[in-house]
Structure formats: C-alpha cells, structure tokens
Amino acid sequence: MDNVLSIGILAFVGSAAVGYFTLPFLIRRMVLRNLVGPDMNKLNKPMVAELGGIGVLFGFIFGIMAALGADSFFGGFGGNAINLTALLAAFSTVLIIGLVGIFDDIIGWKNGIRKWQHALFPVFAALPLMVLPQSISVTALTIPFFGPVSFGILYSFLVVPVAITGASNAVNMLGGLNGLEAGMGALISFTLLLIMFFLPAEHAGRMEVIILMAAMLGVLIVFLKFNWFPAKIFGGDSLTLMIGASIAAASIIGNVEKIGLILFSVYFVELAVKAKHRFQSECFGVPQRDGTLAADPRGGSITQWVMKMGNLTEPEVVWRILGIQALICAFVFFLFWFKLFKFVGG
Secondary structure (H helix, E strand, C coil): CCCHHHHHHHHHHHHHHHHHHHHHHHHHHHHHCCCEEECCCCCCCCEEECCCHHHHHHHHHHHHHHHHHHHHHHCHHHHCCCCHHHHHHHHHHHHHHHHHHHHHHHHHHHHCCCHHHHHHCHHHHCHHHHCCCCCCCCCEEEECCCEEEECCCHHHHHHHHHHHHHHHHHHHHCCCCCCHHHHHHHHHHHHHHHHHHCCCCCCCCHHHHHHHHHHHHHHHHHHHHHHCCCCCECCHHHHHHHHHHHHHHHHHHCCCHHHHHHHCHHHHHHHHHHHHCCCCCCCCCEECCCCEEECCCCCCCHHHHHHCCCCEEHHHHHHHHHHHHHHHHHHHHHHHHCCCCCCCCC
16 A cells, blocks of 8 residues: 555544534534524434534545645655645535535525525535546446446536535435434545555546545544534534535546445435425434434334334434445445456446
8 A cells, every 4th residue: 555545644633633623612602602403303402503514614624735735745745646636626616515505504494495496506516526627527437238428528517516416415315313414424435535545556536535535534533523422513514515525526536436326325215215205304203201212103214214123212223324324335345345346437
C-alpha cells in the first residue's frame, strides 16, 4: 500500500478533531437560542439541539483543507498527485448541498416549502460535477442486459444531477432515530474508503475519493458520539443531504458507480416502501412506557418493519438496521476482493 494512507489519516483526524470541538459548542448555542426540536421516539418528547449538520460541515471542510495543505507543502507524503479539478468539484458539491440543507433546516420545514421543491434542491449542488471535463468524468455505464451504454454529454447533464439528487434524498428518507443516519453514512463511507485503498495506485480518482471519504468518515464517527441514544443533537437535512451527496460524488469521480448503487440497496427498499405510501409515512415509532418502540400501525418504513420484530428499544432498532447495512457492505467488499463482479469502470 502506497503513502496515500498518510494523507487519508490526516483528512480523517482533521475532520474528527474539528467535529469534536465544534459540536459541543453548537449544542450549547442551539439550546441557548431555542433552536431545538422534539425527539419523537421518546415518551416525554425531550427537546434536542438541532442543526448538527453545521458541525459536520465544518469538520468535513477542515479535513479536505488539511489534506490539500499537506499535498501542497509536503508533496503529498510521497508524490501521490491529487487531481484538484475532480476533488474540488466534489468538495464544492458537498459544500453547496450542506448550505442548501442548512437553509432547509432553518426555513423549509418551518415555513412549508413544498415536498417537490425540497426534493429538487440538491440539483443545484450537482453543478460543479456537471461541468467536469469529460476526460475526468465517466461518460459510459454498464447497464444490465444491455452492456456498456455511452451517454456522452448526457452523462454530465442527466446522470450526474440524478445521482446527486437521488442519493441526497435517499439518505434523507431513512432517519429520525438516534444514530441511524450518521451510522449508515459511516458504514458506506468506510466501505468505499477501504475499497479505494486496495485499488491500484494508478486508478483515476482513487486519491480524491480517499480524501473525501476519510474526511466524511472522521466527522461522522465523532457526530455519532453526540447523536447516539439519547441524542444531544440532531443532524437535520443538512447532515443527510451531505452524506448522500458525498457518497454519490465519490462514486462518480472514482468511477465506482456500481459499488455506490449496491451500497444504497437499503435506501432503494425504503424508497419503494415510501412510494407505496405516497411519501406520506414517517420513520418514527410509537414510544411505550417500558422504553420500547411500537410500530406505527400505518407502516411505511423499514424502521416500522424492524419494530414489528418484537419489543425493541430505539438503539436495538437502529442496531438491526445498521446490521443489515453492514452485511451489504461486507458482501460488496467480498465480491470486490475476490473479483467476482466488475465494479470498476464502465
């Protein structure tokens, strides 16, 4: 393994450190300014600090900047060249969608922005990736039963915005339980990061994806410390949109879209369930006096299905869903390691 490990560790540690010192400050300030919301899965509905996505965004930014600084001043710890165009395009996408998410957290859900408008917000964040030169971005995908299909310029103007918008909204659909969103994002980010480490050094986009996923993983792990049951802060739409956009952007610039799609399998199931209920269902359970969560009789989410397995507490529900995601991640890495499926390239 080449020296890319050093710069990945720097991005990870940098983002984690900033998140660790930023999030406690945010918790205190949000509570002081009454920027709080009820924890719907608790019987007494305690008020919890919101806008935790801001801390995640700060950590992510610092992690990326630390990696770029190391590359600039120390030659990438051994000459591993960073494609600044690709990395900064992906970074800009995550930054824009983070700001859009903060706007949505503050204004959208309080003043009634329509759902279709909410769903289309991430399109604006796709613009930096849409203008990537075709020499950097992929223009063909392998479609089952059809083989490689060349999209040409439509890849930039159709596939990229659909991927960013779809991934961002997918993560936003499955949440509402302490630690669920960040836990899912951390598992997927770690899997992409691990796979990239074992790709050949000359693989286009490898270095950039490692930096992106290391920075996101570091701050998500720290966020989990404050968001795990009982949560002291919620991430909001800014968090979920950033998680989805970062994974989609990494999959695009790393030319591993098929890996990204399979890792999102749980979200595809959630989309189907939500669509069946005309997107009117929620992930929240019905709190019981014994500390467990009963499923909403109306159903409409994977969380409700898990709650029906028995008298489960909120952490137990979350652990089961994370367990499903972990199995998918392990399966993808198994297929990749033993070369049982062509994940990389068109």
